[in-house]
Structure formats: structure tokens, C-alpha cells
Amino acid sequence: RPGFENIIALQDDTHLLGLTDGYFLIDLEQLDKLDHDYEVSIERINVSSIEQKQNLVNLDEEGSFKWEENNVTFYFNTSGAFKFQPLSYQFILEGFNPNWSNWSTTSSVDFQNLSHGNYTFKVKAKVGKIESETPATYTFTIKPPWYLSTIAWIFYLLLLLVAVYMINKYYKNQE
DSSP, X not given: OXXXXXXXXXXXXXXXXXXXXXXXXEEHHHHHTOOOOOEEXXXXXXXXXSXXXXXXXXXXXXXXXXXXXXXXXXXXXXXXXXXTSOEEEXXXXXXXXXXXXXXXXOOEEEEOSOOSEEEEEEEEEEETXXXXXXXXXXXXXXXXXXXXXXXXXXXXHHHXXXXXXXXXXXXXXXX
């Protein structure tokens, strides 16, 4: 009858799991030696501005987001993870922070108010003591605001040239 399941620690890494129809011996040291690469993947990405709701990003394309869409949330997971092992993640956002984060069990991360520029997000997983061999990556760009765009810089240059011309003309008329 259900309800009499039990776990007994026999040694540091060996446990006896009592089931309703028998028992199961678990050797955690052997589980750590599994020769399996756990594949980590980015499940979804949301971008948003302060005033707008979150928009889902197409993961098959390199991202190019408007300057206002500078709040980015990444959701990631691991396929093939073994149920009896602790699962943790580590990530880095190149272009924002040069260092990998500490290992965490949280499967999402949120970056707020990113400045314009190029970024590469990388995440890797660790199941037990086995670290994934290749991180999942996503590259994206946050475009500069309109006042830093190429057209704006051309306008600023033209405005400067007109100002220099007008000042020069003014001084010539004063002579």
C-alpha cells in the first residue's frame, strides 16, 4: 500500500530507497560518473521597454532590438538531466559583464536597461558534478537611440557647418 516509501542513507553516496514492491539501491558516486553531456538550451527570450508588454523573440535569427527594447529576459533549460542530481546554471552576457555568474538553480535571468551595443548571452549547465561541454549562445544588438543614429550625426555635422558659415559671415560683415 502506498505511503510506506522510505530512503535510508547507507554511506555518504549510497542510499537505499524502499518502495511498495521492493527496494532500489542508489549510488550517487556512480551517478556522478555518467558519461553524458547534458545539453543546455535557451528556451525563450522576451524583450520589452518600460511602457510595453514583453515581446517574444525568434530564436532562429540574430536579434536586433530597438533602443527602447532594452530589457531582455532569458529562459533556459537542460535536456537529458538525471532526476537525482542537482541542476544548476551559470551564464555570462558578453558586452555587459566580463565574468561568468555564480552557479544558480534559477533557470531564467533578466537584464534591465541595457545600453546600445552588441551582446552575446551564454549559458551552461551543471548536473551533479558534470558540466555541459558547450554553452547555449544567443547574439543580439540593441540599436542606438535616434539622436545617436547615422542620420542624426549627419544632421549635427550640417548644423555645425551652417553655424560656422553664419559666424564667419557675421565677422566679415563686422569688418
